[in-house]
Amino acid sequence: MTLAGDSGVTLRLHWSPDSANIVVRIALEELGLAFQPVRVDRAAGEHKQPAYLALNPQGLLPVLEDGDLVLFETGAILLHLADRTGRLGPEGPDAREPQARAAFLKWLFYLSNTVHAELRTAFYAPRYVAGEAAVPALRAGLAARFRQHMDLVAGELGAAGWLAADTPTLVDFYLAVCLRWAQLYPRGAPLIAGHEIPARLRAPLRLIENRPAVIKAFADEHIGGRPLTMPEPPDLPPDEVTG
Template sequence: MVKLYYYPGNANLAPHMLLEELGVPYELVLVDREQNAQRSPEYLKLNPNGRVPTLIDGDLVLYEAAAICLHLADRHPEAGLVPPFGTAERAGFYKWLIYLTNTLQAELLTYFYPERLTDDDAATAQVKSHAEARVGTMLDLIEAELAAHDGPYLLGARYSAVDPYLLMLSRWTRMMQHPARARPHLGRYLERLIARPAIQRTFAAEGLLAPLF
């Protein structure tokens, strides 16, 4: 059985939503960050970065949330959560998944952990403020993309693995001055996603409370 090591609301949320969407058997294993369990010798043997999530699938030990999402989608092509290889739609899928993980998620980490970039308290607040502004411009780009096409999802008509990933990152902005949900197209998009039964089950399993995004 697949195992997903998680902590509520962390980067495991996207692969967790995919597992529920796929309907495959899996086990959740809590990594208690309150107890610094991600730094335990046992966990570091699985994920030497000391980060969440980690996926165990048979003999495969996989970390990095985007890689886990790609693996799950490719393991279950019948679910249609990723477009076929070699198509323009597949290229668009790669573009958005990499944009979300390498650009938006990276900037969100700067927002949440500004102290990693400076030892000065005043500079920490400035780094956080600038990161929030840059996140806003990235969300504006996604808002424009959703406004430009008729489909209800990020790729258009197709629900794919990039949608739960975007929901996860949008949720991380929920306490910002101008969160993702405040944009009209993005807000309606997030409402559609949160109504999906698989996503509702995931949020319930992780014990996530309002505001959900």
């Protein structure tokens, strides 16, 4: 088996601006892993074509290729990167440290199977109900749940303001991006307003958006300014913004 890093093989991140790949891109930059970005034209439906479906049969972004390995699902990719580097975040802790790993795993799964999954349902609401008329009620219910999730998370942050350790780990970056999306999408009627973000989550968000690796990751997806506390969509023609 070949892994990226073996004789010139690189990690390959399949991406589209502001899609879930931004979480993985931040993780790669923060962990100092070199990678080759592979742009997928979502607006043209490239992610539903056979070549991409061979990598992710769901036809969703992101995919990360690591040598012979092909991974999809943001949460699975983050866990793979933590195990691969032996670190849960850029400043540690060790990925095998039992307390931190347990905290990391529970928040990773919560973010992946509850928070992110519900955001997806809100963004793609018409796919989940019969008839457009039911969409506003579904979105309103999910917005209320998102606020509850953020209150819960705010109450569980450690003293230093991070979820799994005394320093930021990949789950903090995942949470931060979920907060970005909730303030931006669906376009024109976002799930929450910035002032609804619980006070305890604001300081970590500010710290994250000022980190050089995070700034670079967003910039490489055409996102500038204050991407977490005053988010704007990618600076692209409107038909290319699919995030």
